[in-house]
Amino acid sequence: MSDGERGGSFHVGVIGTGSWGTTMAALTCANAPTTLWARRPELAQRINEERSNDEYLDSFELPEALVASSSLDEVVTTADVIVMAVPSHGYREVARRVAEHLRPWVPVVTLAKGLERETQQRMSEITAEEMPGHPVAVLTGPNLAREIMGGQPAASVVAIDDERIARELQRLFTRPALRVYTNPDVVGCEVAGVVKNVIAIASGMARGMGFGDNTRATLITRGLAEMTRLGEALGGDPATFAGLAGMGDLIATCSSTQSRNNTVGRRLGEGDSIDEIVESTNMVAEGVGSSPSVLDLARRNGVEMPITEQVVAVCHEGRTAPDALGALMERDATSEVE
Structure with a gap:
């Protein structure tokens, strides 16, 4: 993003047409020419001709300025900023394909809040491996896609340790109803985004079992403690976890019925199996796949x-939600600040 590319003249390529990727493309196209990559040609055609992505954002009309394409080459080679809106389980494969067409030094912004199962790597780490030499940023925060698309006031965080690029990305993503802050703590912001999905499943389980606000507040607060412990052990700034990427996103995800992870947890609490839940939705609940990786990271770093x-x-070993809650309540009492 050179000086000559500022002021909205540079192009944005958004990779992935899920609810959040489509939402971000709808936002950025007001600030810069934006092309949204769709894996399926028929979806790209529907976005271009009907201005809709009913699979993920039904009832929302997409801006006329937004262009969709099923040609990854076309989207990437013309982009001055790449936004990766790909779920963690398929992220590396798509990143590798994007890298084949990416021009040197183009910044890459990751949206996925997950870990790669095999390596326990964050998406910024995978990006650095597959796209070496490119600045990597993370966009995160309490950002439920449907509320953002509806123009409800919200805030987000763009995390990168290069202040100049951070300011450019801040300008790109800011809209009248979306306030964007910068933060140099990439590690902390990513860890927060990953762990909050896991805690949201627990919060949903409590709701599904019929428990009220005290139970959920306890899970959210103690979940924040877990997030902070792991984040600090991996090099994150403690202040990050009290901010939008940490506490803010945690509250939104644990409280909203729009949250995929919260919904998965609710259904688990109601007695549905994880297989039944996964088969019944086209949405990816990152916390299900990331939870074992989070636990592996925690154990490797001596974090409880x-x-x-x-x-x-519950998600991977067949335990019931009531048994899981019972196991938490039966733990030895300790100090809150330990």
């Missing part, structure tokens, strides 16, 4: 994460 342990047990 009891809520995460129970989410893994």
